Amino acid sequence: MLNIEQLHRLDLTLTELRDWLERSALPLWSTAGVEPTTGGFHERIGQDGRPMADDDRRSRVQPRQIYCFSVAHQRGLAGDWDTIVRNGLTYFEKTFLRHDGLYGALADAQGVLIRPEYDLYNQAFALFSFSQIAASFPESRMRMEEKATELLRLLTTHHKHPLAGFEHADPPGVPLCSNPHMHLFEAALAWETLSERPDAWTALADEIAHLALTKFIDPGSGGLREFFDREWNPHPSDKGRVMEPGHQFEWSWLLAQWAALRSDNEAMAKAERLFEIGVDYGMSRDGKVAMMSLYDDFSVHDPIARMWPQTEWLKAATRLALVGTAERQAHYIGSAIKAADAFREFLKTPVSGLWFDKRRPNGTLIDEPAPASTFYHILCAIYEAGANLAKLRARN
Known part of the structure; x- marks a missing residue:
């Protein structure tokens, strides 16, 4: 049976963590963590509170930050999250989107794509961020679902593994990895609850779950x-x-x-x-x-x-x-x-x-x-x- 004292203690700690997040972390990362000219997101902030502005930027970090600030908007927290998310998505698309509709891996601090190669991990986080934008900004839902559906189509057409799951890299090789499938699973479950046509996302979630249960x-x-x-x-x-x-x-x-x-x-x-x-x-x-x-x-x-x-x-x-x-x-x-x-x-x-x-x-x-x-x-x-x-x- 649940212990009421345990629940109370956990509640107090979670309240403390939420206060830290909303009063300190979100304000800091939405200011010092954002490059004001491009709207892209810095990779790191030093322990003095200043961004490491010369860092190269990984593709996966941009949609992760878009996700965070979209959640802040969804929860009604004070802040211009609409602008931050919109500018962040524009930077992500301009910098990392390849001609084939997939996303490259790494850009320099000036926004030049220096490693354009395909990595499943980065596509998974793009899909996940699109789901949260759709959930947080209802007026964007149709556009985000179209983008997500097209990205899933590209992955399925060009990077499907012959047995199950997806290739991690291009050209296909080893080792194959469970980790990017975990984030693809996360994105599929999110889209399953959001989509008006969830069948493809349900099938994707089921396929990855089966792969995890039988192979991972x-x-x-x-x-x-x-x-x-x-x-x-x-x-x-x-x-x-x-x-x-x-x-x-x-x-x-x-x-x-x-x-x-x-x-x-x-x-x-x-x-x-x-x-x-x-x-x-x-x-x-x-x-x-x-x-x-x-x-x-x-x-x-x-x-x-x-x-x-x-x-x-x-x-x-x-x-x-x-x-x-x-x-x-x-x-x-x-x-x-x-x-x-x-x-x-x-x-x-x-x-x-x-x-x-x-x-x-x-x-x-x-x-x-x-x-x-x-x-x-x-x-x-x-x-x-x-x-x-x-x-x-x-x-x-």
Whole structure:
């Protein structure tokens, strides 16, 4: 049974995190994080609050920031989010859109595309940002759905893997990767709820879920792998042994959503197992934070802890508390409290609204600029956890 004291403690922490997000992080990243001339988004902000303006810019970061500021608009927060999103999308299209309708990988600080190659990861985040623009700005829904539908058509026509899923790169090669499929899964689930013609998105979500359940997840241990050969078997190198705790949590969160939508008990059980692998084997020596990566025997591969796995831990814990069995709810809420505490470890910065990206095994944080790529994880986790907790409270 749920413990009211636990719920109250988690509620207080999530309120604190939401206040930090809305009073510090969003104002900072929507000003210092935006290049005023082009409307593009900076890759990093230094711990002094100033942007690293000379950084090259990854394609994936631009739609992630568009997603964040679209959510701010949807929630009615004070700010000119319409202009920020519109200018950001214009910059993304002008800078990264290729003649074939796909998006390149990297531009320099002046907006020149210096790495135009295809990467599935970048297309997935374009699709995801289009879904949030559609949700936040209803007048843009039709245009965003047309763009998303065309991008999915291009991926299916030119980059479909012959067995299942999609090619990660062009030309096709190895290793094949689960990670971009995770974000494509995220985009498909978002569009399934938004689209007036959801069949293609439902089919895409189902295909990726099946690929995860049959290939990405090891049938013996229940852990999710990162890298594969051409037949979607574990890559024969050490890469094929890598399992990231953050991705156990992130896939757990997504599969729990999909399993609830499809009433799939097997998928729910696998989502719960992924979560348990993360908390049982993926924690730092002091037990406070989730580490970067394990081998497939659950021994440590990379003991550094990054910020983003803590956010995925929080999302998965609260989602499983919401959709899992009543007997397990207290367990998941207790874990969510630990995840929120881990989250806060990385926010002890000199300028509020930033974060440290990495924590050493001895518990010290690495003093380096905050990466914009993490903002999507942070914002999504705070609002997802808050929504899940509110539903739990209403139910109990």
